[in-house]
Amino acid sequence: MTEKIGVLGTKSGQRTQRSGVERVVNAPLPTVYGEFRAIGYLDHDRGDEQVALVYGETGTDDVLTRLHSECLTGDAFGSQHCECGDQLASALRAVVAEGSGIVVYLRGHEGRGIGLLGKLRAMALQAEGLDTVEANLALGLPVDARDYGVAAEILHDLGVNSVRLMSNNPRKREALVQHGIQVAEQVPLLIPPCENNITYLRTKRERLDHHLPHLDAVAHLS
Template identity: 55%
Template sequence: MADTRLPTDHATFRMTAYRDDTGMDHVVLSLGVSDDDGPDLPPPLVRVHSECLTGDALGSRRCDCGEQLQQALHLLARTGRGAVVYARGHEGRAIGLAEKLRAYALQDRGVDTVDANLALGHPADARTYDHCAAMLLDLGMRRVRLLSSNPAKELALSALGIEVVERVPLVVPDREENAFYLATKRTRMGHDEADQGEWEQLLAGRIPASGELAHRYGDLNRADGPLVLAQLGQSLDGFIASRTGDAAFVTGEQDREHLHRLRALVDAVVVGAATVVCDDPRLTVRAVSGAHPVRVVLDPRGVTPADAAVLTDGAAPTLWVRGGDTPVGPVGGHVEVVRWPGEGPMEPRAVLDLLASRGLHRVLVEGGGRLVSAFVRAGAVDRLYLTTAPVLIGDGVPGLRVAGEDLLSDALRPPARRYQLGDDMVTELDLRRRDAVPSTLAADVPDAS
């Protein structure tokens, strides 16, 4: 019915619309596939995603649908070849939205998701996939790697002429609100058991026994009490942006994923108002699974624009810490305006005390260069992640700057380790032992490219 482009946070997808025999419209988001793909190309990664208004659009925590959809789009963007078939009419495993909400009411009384459907006179799963197979075949995807934890989808598509050469489980971490629902899918509907990988274990506060992510981030879960991280990406000659303020992008995609992992492992992410004015960041977790941190904007002069993403998008709670008594216009319900006495610089440890009073003890200081430098100079940072990109800017917005010393012997020499992210190099500095001079540096993390 239509064929167009859809730019998203993950990638720009081809978006193709279809209409089935009942008049229902469906869409396929695809990337890197075409009708004339030769046999030498690997089978595309394909997710057949059942429509879920509550999970996909409203952020429901009763299911894992929205997280699965975002994770599927993220994986497609990373692999560069595949499709998400968005099957409408599958709400509540095809019983409809209102009936699904009636089933929710039964589940609130302790009935599981299968018995709730049956009690309302519906099948446990009324979905069909003939239209999904037809869309895949029309787009030339006859052999696929199916991104699903549901063996029934594989059987259904195989019977409809789609060769599933591999089924790749798509498992996101359980939450308190959906643990019973997910357990029912596994025990009564044959879905794959949750095999928590390194990242899911880290999100759950555990330390995986081995693996690259465990080596890189496991220490963060060993930290007792408050933890302050800082991250900065800069050029080899020490700039985070050009002299015009252009900062898109100094470091590469793998470093941005690393940044999102840090965001997912903390309670709050802190930036200065200048960073919001220049970059308009969202400060959310999008490149990996995980919860969004509380966003904190330090704005001593009240310069944050009212249309900034952190003030308007509602994706995560936001603390807008403003100096002085200048009036504040209407803000979204997710924004709390905190008044700071005076209009001068905000002392780092006082900022951390403010966050701790709100239960925010694990903090990431993200930008810009002046803010990160101020926290480092104040001795308020436990771990600093400094990423250098192989680019020479020559002049621009400075990155990390610490207090100068007359003698090199007096310079900071904290324990460090390094790992490669694509073309970029991350140097991780343990500033809790900022004056230590290690006899040997910690072993480098293997290349993650």
């Protein structure tokens, strides 16, 4: 597997500038789920450091894959405001059970791309009664500013042509196809809701078109 980078020519003696995504390191990463390889990338366009967790020999087609947007509050702190932490854990368990797969952890996606402080400000407005879409708009921020081009570049670098995408979000599928990665199947990641996130999840279904049919069975939650 080779590095996928773009190199801009410069005059002799000047510093070479790069654009695109560069593979920097490949390190073993033992986890509670299994033994992964952590393949680190540098996005020269945005300056973000990215990582793909690869389990087993993935091949090129129909690779079980998760594009996971960074969520400090959910992934690290166990927030029940969202289902992100549970989705990440479920995706890691799924690729291990499959015997191979990839979880691309996308930094710079915090709060659907508005950053950590923007997300916390939006959460404060949600506590006052706005939904997640209304809160972003009230702050003058985009509803969803995420870009999946980097994820597609990483998958291309890993030799992946098509994926079985673990996601409830149709926009992820559309973005990958747009960037040349075929989606053979969209695999739901349906996390049981709780009282603290049911309103958030319903908003994602009703206003952001996420496929969350399991919410119909928990109408009793406020």
